Each structure stands twice: as C-alpha cells, then as structure tokens.
Amino acid sequence: MNSQKEEVKEYYGKTLQGSDDLKTNACCCDALSVPLHVREILKNIEDEVLTKYYGCGSPIPEAVEGCTTLDLGCGTGRDVYTFSKLIGERGKAIGIDMTDEQLAVANKYIDSQAKRFGFEKTNVEFLKGEIEDLKAVNIADNSIDIVTSNCVINLATDKRNVFSEIFRVLKPGGELYFSDVFSDKRVPSLISTDPIMYGECLGGTLYFEDFRRLLCDLGFPAYSIVSVKPITIQNEEIEKKAGNIKFTSITIRVFKIKGLEDRCEDYGQIAIYKGGIPHSENCFKLDSGHAFTKNKPTSVCRNTAKILTESRFGKYFEISEEAEHFGLFPDCEQKIKAETKGCC
Ligand SMILES: C[S@@+](CC[C@H](N)C(=O)[O-])C[C@H]1O[C@@H](n2cnc3c(N)ncnc32)[C@H](O)[C@@H]1O
Numbered sequence: 001m002n003s004q005k006e007e008v009k010e011y012y013g014k015t016l017q018g019s020d021d022l023k024t025n026a027c028c029c030d031a032l033s034v035p036l037h038v039r040e041i042l043k044n045i046e047d048e049v050l051t052k053y054y055g056c057g058s059p060i061p062e063a064v065e066g067c068t069t070l071d072l073g074c075g076t077g078r079d080v081y082t083f084s085k086l087i088g089e090r091g092k093a094i095g096i097d098m099t100d101e102q103l104a105v106a107n108k109y110i111d112s113q114a115k116r117f118g119f120e121k122t123n124v125e126f127l128k129g130e131i132e133d134l135k136a137v138n139i140a141d142n143s144i145d146i147v148t149s150n151c152v153i154n155l156a157t158d159k160r161n162v163f164s165e166i167f168r169v170l171k172p173g174g175e176l177y178f179s180d181v182f183s184d185k186r187v188p189s190l191i192s193t194d195p196i197m198y199g200e201c202l203g204g205t206l207y208f209e210d211f212r213r214l215l216c217d218l219g220f221p222a223y224s225i226v227s228v229k230p231i232t233i234q235n236e237e238i239e240k241k242a243g244n245i246k247f248t249s250i251t252i253r254v255f256k257i258k259g260l261e262d263r264c265e266d267y268g269q270i271a272i273y274k275g276g277i278p279h280s281e282n283c284f285k286l287d288s289g290h291a292f293t294k295n296k297p298t299s300v301c302r303n304t305a306k307i308l309t310e311s312r313f314g315k316y317f318e319i320s321e322e323a324e325h326f327g328l329f330p331d332c333e334q335k336i337k338a339e340t341k342g343c344c
Contacts, residue, residue, distance in 0.1 A: 029058060057179020064086045070098060131162050192204060229287065268324065269322060
C-alpha cells in the first residue's frame with residue numbers, strides 16, 4: 001500500500017475522533033442540505049456513527065426501494081444505514097472502506113440498527129478493501145443498482161481505476177450518485193503532497209474538467225449536477241496554502257447507459273412524470289436543471305429521455321418517441337450548469 005493511503009488511514013483511523021476534530025469545513029455537510037425524509041432516518045441512527053461522519057454532501061437518491069447499493073469509503077456507515085432503511089428488507093446495502101477503526105464502528109451496530117429499523121435480519125454488509133479494486137472484495141460485474149460515495153474519491157490514489165471499477169460493477173441502467181470535493185484548477189504538488197490538505201479532502205481533489213474528461217474516456221460522457229456548495233475552508237493557514245484554488249462540494253449523477261452523448265440534443269421528445277416516487281409525489285427533481293411536475297408534459301433532450309426510459313425511473317414516466325433532430329437542446333445545458341437549489 002502506498003504511503004498516501006497509509007496517511008489517510010492514520011488520519012481517519014487515529015487522528016480524527018469525530019467531526020469536531022476536522023481542521024476545515026471541507027468534509028462537512030450542513031443539516032439543511034439533507035432532505036427532510038433523510039433527516040428523519042438520521043434521528044434513528046446510533047450516535048457514534050453520526051459523530052464520526054465526514055461527508056461533504058447527501059448522496060442519497062430517490063426510488064431506491066429493493067435496490068442493491070454500494071457505498072465507496074463508507075466510514076462508520078451513516079449513508080449505508082440510511083440506505084438500509086430506504087431500500088428495505090428486499091434490498092442490500094454494502095459499504096467498503098480500508099480503515100479498520102472506521103469499519104469497527106460501522107460493524108458494531110449492524111444488529112442494533114436492524115432492530116431500530118424493525119427488520120428481522122440485517123440488509124447491511126461492510127467490506128474491508130480499497131475502492132480502486134472492487135474485484136478484490138468480490139463485487140461482481142453488473143451487480144449493483146446504485147454506487148454512492150461521500151467525500152472519498154478525492155482521497156483515492158488511482159481515480160481512473162475507481163471510476164472504471166464503478167462502471168464495471170453497476171448494472172446496465174444503474175447509477176453512480178456521489179458527493180465529492182472538486183477544484184477549479186489542477187492542484188499543484190505542494191498542496192497534493194501536504195498530508196493535512198490531503199487528509200482534509202482538498203489536496204487530492206480532481207479538477208472538474210479532468211473529471212469530465214475521465215468520464216468521456218471511460219465511455220460515459222453524460223453527467224448531471226444535483227447540487228453545488230462552495231467550500232470556504234475556515235482555517236487561515238490552510239486557506240493561505242490553497243491560494244487561488246477554489247474548492248466546491250458537488251453532488252453528481254451518472255447513469256450507466258450506453259449511447260448517451262456529451263451534449264444534449266433535441267429530438268422533440270416529451271416526458272410526463274406519472275407520480276409515485278416516494279418523497280417526490282408531486283414534483284421529481286432529477287438534477288439542478290430538471291424538475292418534473294406530475295402530469296405536466298415537459299420537453300426533454302435525448303439524453304434525459306434515454307435516462308428516464310432505461311433507468312429505474314422508467315416506470316414513473318411516459319416518454320415520447322424520437323421525432324426529427326432539431327439541433328442542440330441549449331436549455332438543458334444552461335440549466336444544469338446553473339447553481340439552482342430546491343426547484344421543487
Ligand atoms: C472523508 S471520510 C468519509 C467517510 C464517509 N463516507 C462519511 O461520509 O462519513 C473518507 C473515508 O474514505 C476511506 N477511504 C479513503 N480512501 C480509500 C480507498 N482508496 N479505499 C477505501 N477506503 C478509502 C477512509 O478510510 C475514510 O473512512
């Protein structure tokens with residue numbers, strides 16, 4: 001194992017005892033950005049799991065009942081246990097992490113959490129391993145409905161392997177839904193080799209354009225942005241070191257659907273949300289650029305039409321066939337890039 005990984009294990013296993021020990025606000029998520037129904041579930045999760053939470057977002061998508069989910073870098077398991085409740089006893093929530101101390105806390109509460117949720121037996125499993133190599137922990141090809149991750153991929157030393165493994169294990173139509181810290185420039189080595197900057201989820205961040213290029217290279221050029229939150233750091237010394245690099249926590253969704261394009265094309269298609277998605281009965285927000293009001297015909301680009309047809313959301317939508325090509329669908333791109341919140 002390389003030394004940067006050892007430093008990360010030391011940081012999350014020994015240096016930090018809880019979120020109060022963090023030196024910046026990068027690995028923090030304000031309570032208000034967590035959806036109400038998730039906040040209700042958190043009230044029923046063990047205190048020690050919550051105290052050692054170091055996420056930067058709330059990567060819990062909709063319509064997960066019965067799904068198999070995989071949380072990369074699950075830590076003490078806050079998001080895994082949240083999924084456990086939402087997917088129910090027919091689903092399975094798997095978490096993977098490389099740090100023993102984090103996994104020890106996660107494993108400690110498997111039975112008590114199942115009881116708290118009223119389950120006969122647990123639907124949760126924690127695995128020890130590295131997110132760069134999911135084969136090593138026997139995660140089979142095309143076996144996972146939703147891969148999630150919260151403030152972890154920035155810490156991975158081989159990000160290409162992480163994304164390539166994600167697309168290997170996802171089922172066709174499955175989804176990567178994750179929150180992470182990104183930078184607006186490539187991070188220079190002075191910062192990326194600083195153990196505190198790295199451990200605090202700043203030093204290893206991907207420059208957003210490099211992330212976009214990586215997805216294209218792997219054959220999945222379409223991503224969408226769910227939410228964006230600038231990171232203010234709140235530590236004078238570290239802010240000085242960061243210089244003019246801007247860090248942002250972004251929640252992103254990427255579907256494993258073949259044939260999506262890098263830009264949105266207009267084929268005159270219409271989507272109608274029929275309702276039925278739990279907690280989004282009257283309006284379903286796919287991302288910051290797409291909110292669907294129940295029963296209201298809405299124009300969509302071909303990428304969105306394909307996603308709404310071929311993913312688990314298919315049963316909640318009626319989508320019209322492709323008509324002629326009308327060129328780019330500019331609306332879509334502008335909306336996705338805009339930082340909009342709470343459009344429902
Ligand atoms: C910032 S914490 C986030 C933990 C958790 N997602 C949460 O929200 O509390 C990062 C976690 O990722 C784990 N981690 C970092 N790099 C990893 C890797 N390459 N493979 C597996 N786990 C990793 C660390 O052990 C740590 O528990």
